[in-house]
Amino acid sequence: MSDRVLTPETLLPRDEPVRLIAPDGTAEADQHYQMPDLEHLRDAYRALVEGRRINDQASALVRQGRLAVYPSSHGQEACQVAASLVLGERDWLFPTYRDSVAVIGRGVSPADAMVLLAGDWHSGYDPTEHRVAPQATPLATQLLHAVGFAQAAKYRGEDTVVLALCGDGATSEGDFHEALNFAAVFGVPVVFFVQNNEFAISVPLSRQSAAPSLAHKAVGYGMPGQRVDGNDVAAVLSVLGDAVDRARAGEGPSLIEAHTYRMQAHTNADDDTRYRERAEVQAWIERDPLARMRAYLTAHDALDTATEDRIAADAERIAADLRAALNADTDLDPEDLFRFVTTDRTPQLDEQWQMLRDEIARGAASDAVSPTGGSR
Known part of the structure; x- marks a missing residue:
């Protein structure tokens, strides 16, 4: 463990989420968190475009009856992309059912990532091959799995950090408390990443927690918490990367809350017009993570029309491959x-x-x- 002394001041998150790029694409300086270099941000932009195309294609496959369900992360792609990019080769990702884009970002093929959502196998990929745990449908259960895995890696002396994803609804579960408490007491190398998209299905955040923010919960466990603009991929990369580095250095767990928004319904079985106004959804369009990063890269001469066209074409090929894979009938063996x-x-x-x-x-x-x- 580190000799760094943890105090309430060092544990508490900022009053406002960390932001490095404003919604209009202009840079905002920060004393602690550094702006990633342009090459890294261009890679992140490519992943954002591919993630958006995957989200929209998967939603179309649900309507065509080729997927049983799809919890879209449309509008949350900055969180998904950053979660996959900040991890090293030996690190592990513990995702939820809404984190298909992050799973794909770790190297799992889009078709394999959709097997669970097609109602086939529990996991369509080998977790050990890509260091990605199976996507968890029950809320918060994967957090306990992540902590146990990270503790085992620590016992073995491995240089492994575990990134555990969850949504704001999961923070109301008992498993969330148990995972954070154990991780903090035993200094486990795990980063808890809460994608606060404002709703646990139809339950707004105000009916889930009375805390100033979800990141403020961290101080009660004795770990640092931080808030970040979840639609600013540069800020999420920087904040998450700092927490991963901290865990790898033996300084224990962190709780990161990304403020984002679920632009589409919870799943295809949900009617979100029953619990939120269209004007509320419309307001978040101006904070779109893709438009923000495109504006920043263009202003810094790091993205031109030809590059954008290539990225879009690559994303379309991924969508076409996904369509072909999901439209093929599965050869089932009852045994x-x-x-x-x-x-x-x-x-x-x-x-x-x-x-x-x-x-x-x-x-x-x-x-x-x-x-x-x-x-x-």
Whole structure:
């Protein structure tokens, strides 16, 4: 652990979220957090464009019946992109169901990232290959998993930092408290990243917490908290990067709250017009993370029309590949229901599989005979 003394003053977040680029694209100086270099920001812009295209394509696939559900992060892409970019090769990401863009940013193919949301496997990718845990649907459970994983890495002496993602709704769960308390007491190298998009489905933040901000909760656990403009990818990169560096240096966990907004409905099953006004949503369009970064890069001669066209074309190819993958029918094997339950199949499971196999065989034989008794 670090010898740095933690006091209420050093633990408390700022009164206003950290911001390095204003909504109109102009830079804002900050005494502590540095502006990432232009090359890094151009890479982030490419990821923003690709993330937006993935979000919109996935939403279209839901309407076409190829995805069972899709919790879009449209408008929150700056948080998604920064979460994937600040981590090192040996670090781990613990995402939620709304973090598909961050998962893809860590190297998981878009098609594999959508398997869960298509109603197929629990996870369409190998977590160990990309160091990305399965996307968690239950609120806050992944935070406990992240802390346990980070503690294990610490015991092994590994240079590993874990970034645990969650939304504002998850901060109302008991698992959130347990994860932060354990992480702070034992100095676990984990960064808790709360994407505060103002709503836990239909419940506004004001009905979830009376704290000045969610980042203020950190002081109660003995870890530093910080607030950041979640639509400013430069600021999120800088603030998250600082917290990751702090964890890697043995200084323990941090709580980062990104102030952003869920531009679309919670999922395709949600009617957001029942609990928020269109004018409220419209106001956030002016804070769009893509437009902000485009304006900044253009003003600094780091983005021209030809580059933008190439980025857009690459994003469209990703969307086309995703469409093709999701429009292909899956070759299902019923025995998979039993194949992966235990390492060695129990007699009970084997009996159940034999019963199902016989039922399938009878059904196939019945289908082969017409209603009049003749073969089809």
